[in-house]
Amino acid sequence: MNSRLAPVLERIDTDLDATLDRLMTFLRIPSISTDPANKADCQAAAEWLAAELTSLGADAEVCATPGHPMVMGKIGSGGPHLLFYGHYDVQPVDPLTLWDHDPFAPFIEERAQGKVIRGRGASDDKGQLMTFVEACRAWIAENGTLPCTITFFFEGEEESGSPSLIPFMKANKDRLAADLALICDTSMVAPGVPSICSQLRGMLKDEFTLTGPTIDLHSGHYGGPALNPLREISKIISTFHDEAGRVTIKDFYDGVHEVPDDILRQWQGCGFDEADYLSGIGMTKAHGEAAYSTLEQQWARPTLEINGLWGGYQGPGTKTVIPAEAHCKITCRLVGDQDPDAIRKNLRAHVESRLPVDAKVTWNQDLDGSPAAVMNTDRAEFEAARQALSDEWDREAVFAGMGGSIPIAGYFTTILGLDSMLVGFADDDDRIHSPNEKYGLKNFHKGIRSWARILDAVSKA
Template sequence: MTIDAVLTRIDAELPQAIDRLMELLRIPSISTDPAWKGDCARAADWLVKELTSLGFKAEIRPTPGHPMVVARHEGPGPHLLFYGHYDVQPVDPLNLWTREPFDPAIEETANGPVIRGRGSSDDKGQLMTFLEACRAYKDVNGTLPGNLTIFFEGEEESGSPSLIPFLQANKDELSCDLALICDTSMVSPGVPSIAGQLRGMLKEEFTLHGPRIDLHSGHYGGPALNPLREISKLIASFHDEDGRVAVEGFYEGVHEVPEELKRQWENCGFDEAEYLAHAGMTVAHGEAGYSTLEQQWARPTLEINGLWGGYQGAGSKTVIPAEAHCKITCRLVGDMDPAKVRAAVRRHVEAHLPVDARVTWDSDLDGAPAAVMNTARPEFEAARQALSDEWNREAVIVGMGGSIPIAYYFKSILGMDAMLIGYANDDDAIHSPNEKYDVKSFHKGIRSWARVLDRIAK
């Protein structure tokens, strides 16, 4: 049967597909709060039943936290693994919602109908696009499309504490030719996007210690070392006047963006002015000489996330504080090594300490390298063409400024590339009140996965 018959089936069954998504959205599978543990298990059970009805061999896999869902269908062609997560963020602050978060509904907006409810975009609506594509494909062809493994996680929104041990324990079963991940968005509305690289992350926190105790600013003001003043100078030394990180060795492993990829980014429909205006800015304040998209997707950063010390209560307290504190994160790209970056940052801080100051570090913070996919693989171009056909707009290979740890773990633990394709929009309010998913995204997302599977699952 041709792909046209599958697409026709998807169009005809869209109301039923939305009904099934609504069922899943009504389950309050909040993973971070133990009060919702039973609902997380209920969401996993719901997915197992759906997968079983589609012809997968599906089962719950217990973990010390919330269960994993693993499903298998053996067939011809390359072995593909599809990943999504069924857990959702908490709904606070509840008073800002326009309706009950777990009472989803279709609402009309100026930009078309949307599905309103917690998890509609992140990630239940997205994962259901893949399941509904499989459903339509089977309805038309009598069998599921190819050689598939489904892997749904229940702890993504709470730090994935069970993920790494689970991947390590089930490496042989889950290792495939290629992973497909749906937990992403389009670079601009209506512009289909495949993420080929994601920045990594390094977290650091340090305390600068000065006087033995807080000091009276009349008795010691002048002679005393003030940790807040010194940490301010230290932080200012992290960057030069052009926004470049001034830490020696920081840029080891950073690569320039290939010209061909840069041209794709320049024509991807990204609206720089709108992007900046959304944050209340008029110009980009990053590394000079690089476009806003390059700064966001392909350049490393060292950001100050928190800075505090001394008296912060009402009124005044005339003290020179004994210590000052700083939290930083670094976004990593290319082949940057988190351990080497950590060492470089610490050397920089310690080299800039004045006499009588010392520094202590939080030793419990983690780091992960960037995830860079081999986009020269033929599956990426096949998927790009499939998406272009569906959206009537050239699909683009993009970067992502954030970090999706599962993509890195698939590469480092299971040894496989991941192709990240999602249909969310930046205004979906994920993690926020009034989360929504455009009906167009859901509908065309199903059609898109059908086209992609038709191209790469054979």
């Protein structure tokens, strides 16, 4: 270990109590972005962050938007220029009755598995955001400066659809320019297994209504002769997959790539417990594409899911009607170079070609889609960061896929022309977006040390 990094890690350990005090203060701010009642709290969280960045010596600013403010700050002038993104807003806490404590009265809880930080935002994303800020604090305290130039970029609307994000990024392209973007809003593939995200699935949303009769019909008078939209929509959606779990939409797999052997080997040895993953949701086997492992199905294969299917009478008891309409909501998770617009076109053609006589379909025209994000892991910074994580956690870090979607990574590419590196320290059972959210104290502590090591390693890559 070099002479400039060792004292940084020592300070992180020594100052952990003060670091936790700062995090607890941050967690007490109920910055729920989706609720207008918390608008002032979101402003307070932004101002608190800007003050913290200023205390590090950064040129920090709370930037107004039509919604909640962005926070920007810059520090340093040498080495590679890194853009770090996080979000300070949090999810609503409803239903409050399912919380064991006040969501905005954070505390350290003793558990058999180790201490955890309890509170809304502890894992998503305030705790993760602060791992990076505190790593920078320790670097500056020990060395007087950072080993590279950092632009901080904190959002206040991530949990409410980010309506201000794209316009802000386009208007501030020069201020956001950097060599590489860093994001800390992800989890580790298994407890204690440090992970760098290598790919994120994209998303396509669609919704259609199948209409038959002009009104709901008496099933005694019209049962038999009349077209039943629920029966017909069921026939159509049953054709979306074959017996092996593959999607049957025309050209659906165009742009899907097989996982390279070296990445597959990392996944196979990453400590993922398939039985635990499945049993936790009451499953005994994976139900996706038969030829692929559970991790491949989750991270590297596209899906088409029926998210909602309804029509007819929904109340108690029986109402003997043939409904006039049936409805279906669909989402597709996309990988590789799949084109959401092409898939939408072919999905709609698939449905429309199977409509029976006297049925018609209407589509929701207001739903969007975004392609997958594949990280440029060939860059030297990625291997440098992987080695830094391996050194901190005393086991090999892995390039892991993610089944979810983080749109900001795509925006960094399309708007700013930046590659993104996603490193997070959450666990899958952190209950993000749910009651009793937590963040492992060890994860928080080692997350700070990890970022300190990564800054050192990336500055030399």
